Amino acid sequence: MDIRALKAFIQVAQSRSFSKAAERLHLTQPAVSKRIALLEKQIGMRLIDRIGRQITLTEAGSRLLPRAIALIDDFEDTRRSLTNLSGEVSGILNLGISHHLGLHRLPPLLKTFSEQYPEVALDIQFLGSEIAYQRVQEGSIEVAMTTLPENQISRVTAHRVWTDPMHFVAASSHPLAKRNHLTLADLSQTGAILPALNTFTGAKTKALFEQNGQPLKVSMNTNYLETIKMMTSIGLGWSVLPDTLIESPLKRLKVGSIQITRSLGAVYHQDRTLSNAARAFLELVSSEPDKCDHKRQDAHQG
Numbered sequence: 001m002d003i004r005a006l007k008a009f010i011q012v013a014q015s016r017s018f019s020k021a022a023e024r025l026h027l028t029q030p031a032v033s034k035r036i037a038l039l040e041k042q043i044g045m046r047l048i049d050r051i052g053r054q055i056t057l058t059e060a061g062s063r064l065l066p067r068a069i070a071l072i073d074d075f076e077d078t079r080r081s082l083t084n085l086s087g088e089v090s091g092i093l094n095l096g097i098s099h100h101l102g103l104h105r106l107p108p109l110l111k112t113f114s115e116q117y118p119e120v121a122l123d124i125q126f127l128g129s130e131i132a133y134q135r136v137q138e139g140s141i142e143v144a145m146t147t148l149p150e151n152q153i154s155r156v157t158a159h160r161v162w163t164d165p166m167h168f169v170a171a172s173s174h175p176l177a178k179r180n181h182l183t184l185a186d187l188s189q190t191g192a193i194l195p196a197l198n199t200f201t202g203a204k205t206k207a208l209f210e211q212n213g214q215p216l217k218v219s220m221n222t223n224y225l226e227t228i229k230m231m232t233s234i235g236l237g238w239s240v241l242p243d244t245l246i247e248s249p250l251k252r253l254k255v256g257s258i259q260i261t262r263s264l265g266a267v268y269h270q271d272r273t274l275s276n277a278a279r280a281f282l283e284l285v286s287s288e289p290d291k292c293d294h295k296r297q298d299a300h301q302g
Contacts, residue, residue: 001042003075006068008035012048013065014138016055024140026123073139073272080275090119093277096132096144097124100225101264104244105162106145113284120277128223129200136269142278145285147200148263161265161285164242166201168253168260171235177251184214184255191219191237193228201262205240208260 011021012032022029040047047061057065097106102124114122127135129146136144136156148158168187170177176190188209195202197218209216219237222228225245232239233249240260246252266285268274274282 001071002035002038003072005035005039005042006072008032009039009047009061010065010068010072012036012055013057013061018055024125069139076139077273080273087276088119089117089276089280091275091277092121092123093275093281094123094140094142095125095281096127096135096141096146098129098132098144098146099126100147100242100244101145102126103226105264109285109288113281116284117277117280120280130198133267136267139269139272142268142272142275143281144267145265146267148265148267149200150204155270156267157270159266159282159286160263161288162263162290164262164264166240166242166260166262167246168238168255168258169232169241169246169250170238170253171233172249172251174235174238174251176238176253180254182253182255184209184212184258187238187253187255188214188217191217193220193222193231193237193239194218195223195225195228196221199223201240204260204262208258 008021008025008027011024012018015021015024018029018032022032025032036048043060043064045060046058047064049056049058110122113120125132125135125141127144129144132141132144132146133149133153133156135141137153145161147164148160152158168182176182176186179186192205194205197203197206197216202221206216220231222231225241228239229241229245229250231237232241238253241250242262266282268278268282
């Protein structure tokens, strides 16, 4: 069976979309359709049914999918193992990067990596942290740079690179910003603008309120911190944001002695043979100093 056709089939089967599969594979939609047709011809069975806009797997397609994933994983692992023997740092490095890290932490590192290893082509997908973890687990991304969860996720190795202090904030015009001392009970009476509560950052905030027996009133959800910053800055509610996003007209809120931090770093599948490019990238990010300014952190956490 053709490896490229199998990869196209896996992407269509997982996304239930030819257009999304084409985007992930950097192909045109007709090219993806051609590869699926080739695979069906080689097997002698229809694998995918298209009824209107709905994509479904046939019985043969459902049986093939897990075997195709295992076959591609074995093939890629073997290819990386053989390439690594040469010691050459080249090829394609598939990276998943959370939007916030892509904007505020990684640009200098990506520039340095590209200068040191010009033979490596970076294939970057900007994703939410939770989706990046999923892509690492399924093998479509070799390394992801994300917010790290509180608890270890099965078969995924996480390496912390940065400690990221988070602060309660509101617009300087918001009623909460005019008070010198606040409690979680005060915040619970006012609408919050937060990431979805099933995200790593949202879950951390939710757990804090639950542990203190306080309800959390969420008036608006978005998983883009830059959007949360904008919504908060115009007074639509309070939020929790990292240092890198706090600037006028946002004001840090003093909420007792509560300290909130999250960890940011690299994740990869523990059973995957990493390419030389991935190893070089992880070595570079591991040498990055944790730029958490503890004096500034203590000063703002009351």
